[in-house]
Amino acid sequence: MTPNAASASSGPSRRSFLASTAVATAAVAGGVPLLSACGGSDGGSRDGTTSGKDAKKILPAYVASNVVTPDIPAKNGSAIGFTSKLDLATLKTSVTKKLGKGGKVTVMSPFWGSPPKSGNAYYKAMNELIGVDVAWQNQDGNTYDQKLGAILASSDIPDVVVVPGWNMSGKIPTAIISKFADLGPYLSGDAVKDYPNLAAIPTDAWQRSIFGGKLRGLPMPAPWAPSIVPLYRKDIFDKEGYEIPKSCDEFMALAKEITNAKAKRWACLDMKWTAFQAFGVFSGSEKPLGWNMVDGKLVYRVETEQYLEALEWSRKLFEAGVVHPDSKMGKNAPDPGPKFAAGEFLIYAQNISQWWGRTAEQATQNPKFKIWGMDVWGHDGGNPTIYAEQPAGIFAFVNKKASESVIRDVLAVANVTAAPYGTKEYMMTNYGVEGTHYTVKDGVPAKTDQGNLEVMNAYVMVASPAATIAHPDFPEVAKGQVEWEQRMGAFTKKSTFWGMQITEPNRYTNLSNDFEQLEDDIVRGRKKISDMQQAVSDWKSKGGDKLRDWYKQILDENGSAAS
Structure with missing residues (x-):
């Protein structure tokens, strides 16, 4: 509740x-x-x-x-x-x-x-x-x-x-x-x-x-x-007349309009997870969900063009200076709540539970405060393709x-x-x-x-x-949260191993562990897209291709649970 x-x-x-x-x-x-x-x-x-x-x-x-x-x-x-x-x-x-x-x-x-x-x-x-x-x-x-x-x-x-x-x-x-x-x-x-x-x-x-x-x-x-929502300050959007973006280009333009570093206002925090949704990247929440059949071949999320495009767009936001400086700190950044409430940034991607959490937090001390969830957009302005969670x-x-x-x-x-x-x-x-x-x-x-x-x-x-x-x-x-899930759910697909309880063999357990840190380094400009391409090549040779065969055997023996 x-x-x-x-x-x-x-x-x-x-x-x-x-x-x-x-x-x-x-x-x-x-x-x-x-x-x-x-x-x-x-x-x-x-x-x-x-x-x-x-x-x-x-x-x-x-x-x-x-x-x-x-x-x-x-x-x-x-x-x-x-x-x-x-x-x-x-x-x-x-x-x-x-x-x-x-x-x-x-x-x-x-x-x-x-x-x-x-x-x-x-x-x-x-x-x-x-x-x-x-x-x-x-x-x-x-x-x-x-x-x-x-x-x-x-x-x-x-x-x-x-x-x-x-x-x-x-x-x-x-x-x-x-x-x-x-x-x-x-x-x-x-x-x-x-x-x-x-x-x-x-x-x-x-x-x-x-x-x-x-x-x-x-x-x-x-x-x-989906459970990751681009949350935003609806009260400030309404006051300033900002419109909800419907493409990645529109988001960038809006972010530049919002940002005024001298006035201590930035558009957003790291938007990588929204980028994954906007570009149609397979889910990163659990390893089996990162695999999907594409044109008859089993493909892992990091091998896709969409994955690289999402990282590149996220990097451009940092490069444009529209991301709050706290995000450069990565995982150990402070709780974003107080600075979001203070209006230092207006948009961030987080779990849907924070929609209620931030509302309750600010209800008495900041009655004008209103947080809401943006609908996820397709990167090119069309409908998004989002992948289902377990x-x-x-x-x-x-x-x-x-x-x-x-x-x-x-x-x-x-x-x-x-x-x-x-x-x-x-x-x-x-x-x-x-x-x-x-x-x-x-x-x-x-x-x-x-x-x-x-x-x-x-x-x-x-x-x-x-x-x-x-x-x-x-x-x-509550109404806003459920209706957001329903609207986004209409654009959500179940990947090949959705709903199945799969445990990868021990020899592959750590194979994909370094990708998230590399993602964050690329988005923050510390590494290049070419570093990811090399990492993917290494991943394939170190066991990724064999892991693909292992998953393909599961699929051949059991079929897919997704419908």
């Missing part, structure tokens, strides 16, 4: 690219950082690549929830949207009977912030609602991959382990296949109907939960529409040694945490107990001090409903 602001760098990195798609639209009340990445490990080409007829035998039946009707239904890969005020008196019930049998379930999950004490009022209320005694083993999210590796290598694995996509590197994907249970017997086909809120999770998210040919994950669904990015897994009763209790937990917005279960999961953890005034919920301490990123990590955007405090922002 109120996603956190994404990475505070001057531009999204690969690790923050899927920010809201992985977390912000689902972990709406916690302090979850918005990250994404991918890795690889040794694993056969069949690992996690089940699609087509084989997947249909495994996937849960989809049964849309009719408990709550969204104000804006999902379309073109968007989240669903709610624009009305919250009325506790009209909250629906999506879990009509307690499915938990009173057992104890241990859950290890990444946590950002100070974990609350066990047995607190929020945990007690949730466990009572579910009928399961959930015991949390919260671990520091910033060093989670280290803890995860150690736990999965041991014989002492908790009943449930949450694994974000960005932590699936090294030996972890192999461990997922060997250490976690097949949930197919409980969820495949009509079996999922015992858990109506899980049945309402979109099939695309379940497809991403297939690891090693088995349904092993409980997903956190995400929109596949429909799920965080997963919960159940220990292979768990008994049926423990698995059933875990699914009882997930069935509550996947309750849709507008239900009592959703409010409990995301806000806690009314009066204790939150209050509602004029249809807007606000956490109490106790709520801020106790109701953080816990239960939402087990499973979540279909991606949802709802801001009762700023409903016009």
Whole structure:
């Protein structure tokens, strides 16, 4: 309902690219950082690549929830949207009977912030609602991959382990296949109907939960529409009469008009990620998404003319002096929020969650402030070609040694945490107990001090409903966000390996790691386009061409999950 602001760098990195798609639209009340990445490990080409007829035998039946009707239904890969005020008196019930049998379930999950004490009022209320005694083993999210590796290598694995996509590197994907249970017997086909809120999770998210040919994950669904938005100061645009650009040339002309370095005003921050969208570059958010069939050949994003053109245009913005000096610092640039609010720059590309985040941040101190999202343009003034993001990015897994009763209790937990917005279960999961953890005034919920301490990123990590955007405090922002996703989703294509869970062999894990730094160096004028061309040539000879063959084998054996 109120996603956190994404990475505070001057531009999204690969690790923050899927920010809201992985977390912000689902972990709406916690302090979850918005990250994404991918890795690889040794694993056969069949690992996690089940699609087509084989997947249909495994996937849960989809049964849309009719408990709550969204104000804006999902379309073109968007989240669903709610624009009305919250009325506790009209909250629906999506879990009509307690499915938990009173057992104890241990859950290890990444946590950002100070974990609350066990047995607190929020945990007690949730466990009572579910009928399961959930015991949390919260671990520091910033060093989670280290803890995860150690736990999965041991014989002492908790009943449930949450694994974000960005932590699936090294030996972890192999461990997922060997250490976690097949949930197919409980969820495949009509079996999922015992858990109506899980049945309402979109099939695309379940497809991403297939690891090693088995349904092993409980997903956190995400929109596949783009999540990186060219955000801009609409209030200043309106005041100055600036028009939204519809091509790269128009953007450059506008940027020069806006910029006045003596007056400490620049047009933008680093616009590389918007350039990738404008020039139609394959997604850089996850390695498999960077591959696509072009004229019968499998091509990686860095091999394309569009990729070089996007970098060249981004470089020209720096060269023209229209980019705020902070962007020259790259990833360690300060939080852009204060300078954006001060009007030092008017446009920046970031995660869609910052649309709400900046609005809420400035609402009281700067009432004239208005942030909005530009529609992405095609570089030449036509429609853009944007590539879809993954429909799920965080997963919960159940220990292979768990008994049926423990698995059933875990699914009882997930069935509550996947309750849709507008239900009592959703409010409990995301806000806690009314009066204790939150209050509602004029249809807007606000956490109490106790709520801020106790109701953080816990239960939402087990499973979540279909991606949802709802801001009762700023409903016009929720409407703007969903409608932007829908408009941009209309120009979004699914690349060849979209929706598939693929782990690259360990020997290729670091093959593409240096490209992002080189991109940033080129954009900032420290390196040349020819340096990238040489890097691509080296990439091919060092394993890129062999990796292409590996992906082609996956495609030949499994087909594409994209449709």
